Amino acid sequence: MSESRNHIELVAVAVKYIKTIVAPELHAIIQYDSADSPRPTRVIGNFIPDVYFWHNDQLIIGEAKTINDFDRPHSLDQYAAYIKECKNFYGHSTLVISVPWQVVATAKNYFRRLKKEFETDIPIIIINELGRHFEI
Numbered sequence: 001m002s003e004s005r006n007h008i009e010l011v012a013v014a015v016k017y018i019k020t021i022v023a024p025e026l027h028a029i030i031q032y033d034s035a036d037s038p039r040p041t042r043v044i045g046n047f048i049p050d051v052y053f054w055h056n057d058q059l060i061i062g063e064a065k066t067i068n069d070f071d072r073p074h075s076l077d078q079y080a081a082y083i084k085e086c087k088n089f090y091g092h093s094t095l096v097i098s099v100p101w102q103v104v105a106t107a108k109n110y111f112r113r114l115k116k117e118f119e120t121d122i123p124i125i126i127i128n129e130l131g132r133h134f135e136i
């Protein structure tokens with residue numbers, strides 16, 4: 001499967017999960033890159049997340065990463081920017097990271113360390129391509 005096809009599927013998995021934690025009447029304002037949603041335009045630390053939801057006191061940022069993309073410097077900078085955004089949000093924020101199953105253990109360890117580094121207790125959800133999720 002191509003890298004971009006894999007990425008699209010990981011974005012879809014993140015959106016599907018986010019729809020389980022967002023009220024159904026607000027699903028239409030979840031932004032992600034697809035035919036039935038506007039692409040996110042919110043820039044966070046020079047990055048545009050794959051999925052973005054903000055309503056009243058709830059913020060959800062979603063990012064999908066393929067095996068080859070997870071630990072690239074660009075990706076690591078994105079994670080830091082998104083955690084800062086979530087940490088500084090005045091309400092309830094969640095970061096959702098969608099990765100292939102082969103990367104789940106690495107992602108869990110990495111984000112545990114990042115939460116300590118940023119001294120934050122925001123929920124970070126690591127989700128695999130089958131929809132199985134783990135809260136960090």
